[in-house]
Amino acid sequence: MKLIIATIKPFKLEEVREALTTAGVRGLMVTEIKGFGAQSGHTEIYRGAEYVVNFVPKVKLELVVADSQADQMVEVITKTAHTGKIGDGKIFVLDVEQAVRVRTGETGEDAL
Amino acid sequence: MKKFSILLSIGAALLPSLALAQDAAEPGFDEIGPYIMTTLLFLVGGFLVFWMAAGFAMLEAGLVRSKNVTMQLTKNIALFSLAAIMYWLVGFNLMYPGEFNGYFAFNFVPTVLEPVGLAAADASLDYASVASDFFFQLMFVAATASIVSGVLAERIKLWPFLAFVAILTGFMYPISGSWQWGGGWLSEMGFSDFAGSTIVHSVGGWAALAGALILGPRIGKYAKDGKVIPMPGSNLALATLGTFILWLGWFGFNGGSQLAAGTVGDITDVGRIFANTNMAAASGALVALILTQLLYKKPDLTMILNGCLAGLVSITAEPLAPSLFLSMIIGGIGGAIVVFAVPLLDKLKIDDVVGAIPVHLFAGIWGTLAVAITGGYTGEATLTVQVIGILAYGVFTFVVAGIFWYLLKMTVGIRVSEEAEITGLDKAELGMEAYPDFTRG
Numbered sequence: 001m002k003l004i005i006a007t008i009k010p011f012k013l014e015e016v017r018e019a020l021t022t023a024g025v026r027g028l029m030v031t032e033i034k035g036f037g038a039q040s041g042h043t044e045i046y047r048g049a050e051y052v053v054n055f056v057p058k059v060k061l062e063l064v065v066a067d068s069q070a071d072q073m074v075e076v077i078t079k080t081a082h083t084g085k086i087g088d089g090k091i092f093v094l095d096v097e098q099a100v101r102v103r104t105g106e107t108g109e110d111a112l
Numbered sequence: 113m114k115k116f117s118i119l120l121s122i123g124a125a126l127l128p129s130l131a132l133a134q135d136a137a138e139p140g141f142d143e144i145g146p147y148i149m150t151t152l153l154f155l156v157g158g159f160l161v162f163w164m165a166a167g168f169a170m171l172e173a174g175l176v177r178s179k180n181v182t183m184q185l186t187k188n189i190a191l192f193s194l195a196a197i198m199y200w201l202v203g204f205n206l207m208y209p210g211e212f213n214g215y216f217a218f219n220f221v222p223t224v225l226e227p228v229g230l231a232a233a234d235a236s237l238d239y240a241s242v243a244s245d246f247f248f249q250l251m252f253v254a255a256t257a258s259i260v261s262g263v264l265a266e267r268i269k270l271w272p273f274l275a276f277v278a279i280l281t282g283f284m285y286p287i288s289g290s291w292q293w294g295g296g297w298l299s300e301m302g303f304s305d306f307a308g309s310t311i312v313h314s315v316g317g318w319a320a321l322a323g324a325l326i327l328g329p330r331i332g333k334y335a336k337d338g339k340v341i342p343m344p345g346s347n348l349a350l351a352t353l354g355t356f357i358l359w360l361g362w363f364g365f366n367g368g369s370q371l372a373a374g375t376v377g378d379i380t381d382v383g384r385i386f387a388n389t390n391m392a393a394a395s396g397a398l399v400a401l402i403l404t405q406l407l408y409k410k411p412d413l414t415m416i417l418n419g420c421l422a423g424l425v426s427i428t429a430e431p432l433a434p435s436l437f438l439s440m441i442i443g444g445i446g447g448a449i450v451v452f453a454v455p456l457l458d459k460l461k462i463d464d465v466v467g468a469i470p471v472h473l474f475a476g477i478w479g480t481l482a483v484a485i486t487g488g489y490t491g492e493a494t495l496t497v498q499v500i501g502i503l504a505y506g507v508f509t510f511v512v513a514g515i516f517w518y519l520l521k522m523t524v525g526i527r528v529s530e531e532a533e534i535t536g537l538d539k540a541e542l543g544m545e546a547y548p549d550f551t552r553g
Binding site for chain 2: 045046047048049051
């Protein structure tokens with residue numbers, strides 16, 4: 001099993017969710033986060049005073065999928081969240097040792 | 113409808129005997145009509161201006177950070193209540209003493225109302241009831257004090273602030289107000305300030321400016337390299353609601369200041385004032401919208417709200433004489449003043465949390481000067497006398513307020529501890545948060 005962590009632009013969330021469910025994903029964890037990467041911060045003006053926003057709002061997706069599905073899901077996210085502009089986000093893929101469904105006690109890929 | 117007709121028939125049955133009994137004493141409606149209309153104007157105007165207290169409270173609650181909202185609301189309801197009592201205790205009779213030397217009336221007596229069921233023969237039929245006049249005027253003094261609370265928000269201690277409010281509303285505002293509205297030396301000289309651009313708004317602004325200088329800016333507002341660190345307000349929906357409430361209340365503020373409604377001329381003037389007041393607010397808001405778009409590439413809502421209020425303050429010194437077009441110009445210049453004055457104050461490191469100094473002091477000065485364009489409702493106001501009035505109120509209020517702020521600072525202290533300020537006054541001073549689930553400062 002693989003854990004896919006993706007940070008994307010918040011306005012892309014709904015599109016990505018739809019694409020992932022269409023591709024067969026049955027669960028998704030979503031968090032609103034702030035951070036910085038290549039996009040870094042930007043400046044804003046409040047009542048005439050300029051200030052730097054160091055952290056940009058992003059949405060973080062976490063989903064666990066079977067090994068066989070991982071590459072496909074990464075591709076789906078990359079395609080859907082893509083705008084071509086700086087700040088589109090990043091995707092990380094990690095190995096997952098174990099998964100358990102709390103209701104039934106199923107483990108491994110059956111629990112996904 | 114049915115109830116109404118029953119009442120009518122009872123009334124008709126009673127009327128002849130009533131008329132007989134009171135024939136000798138009661139003047140006809142021609143004589144009491146103006147008294148009733150003017151009294152009504154004061155009552156309606158008074159509750160509209162009262163509502164401005166809610167406007168100030170919401171505006172300030174929205175523009176302070178979430179960790180200070182409960183304290184700001186506490187100050188707002190406390191200052192209004194205190195102003196109401198101080199104005200009864202001494203303020204009203206200091207401000208409207210009747211005959212006096214024109215500078216200071218030694219008239220330290222509480223306000224007394226007419227007896228219950230006043231007979232028409234005993235009423236001052238050329239004006240309005242004392243109670244309605246007192247009620248109307250006390251709402252204005254509360255507005256002055258609200259201006260101070262906005263500027264000094266997020267760092268001043270509650271009790272010393274309230275002590276200052278007592279001095280401002282019981283003595284400073286009534287004494288300086290008597291110079292003009294009480295028939296004192298400035299009104300003799302021909303100064304003109306219809307509803308109080310100077311007497312109410314600038315006085316609040318001057319008192320707040322003196323306080324801001326002595327109190328100092330909020331911790332972290334100005335970086336060591338001179339940069340301004342914005343501290344965005346907690347709730348712009350409340351700030352916008354507050355601005356709309358103030359806009360509504362202003363119709364009473366300016367319209368009621370006609371002080372008469374018993375003739376065709378007077379009530380028509382009240383209509384003119386409502387329309388002009390509305391126009392100035394609208395153009396103040398629009399000018400701020402356009403200017404912030406041009407200067408900063410994005411409109412700044414907080415500036416638009418301030419611009420609207422600056423338009424209102426600008427027209428307050430003379431809401432009657434101008435045409436709608438001139439009202440638009442006067443209010444629009446008020447809006448422009450705000451957009452340039454807010455960053456200017458920051459450059460001077462004068463921390464005005466809600467922008468009340470540009471809105472009430474600077475736009476108030478502009479509005480008072482603008483009276484000279486039309487000559488005011490008397491047609492006789494001159495630029496020289498307007499400047500003398502502005503200076504008189506400025507020097508008196510700034511100096512006296514400065515002395516009291518300084519005395520308070522030296523004795524009880526006016527500023528909360530550094531820890532309390534950073535934690536937020538809600539938790540540190542009150543142990544009660546406005547948004548307990550979300551507060552992070």
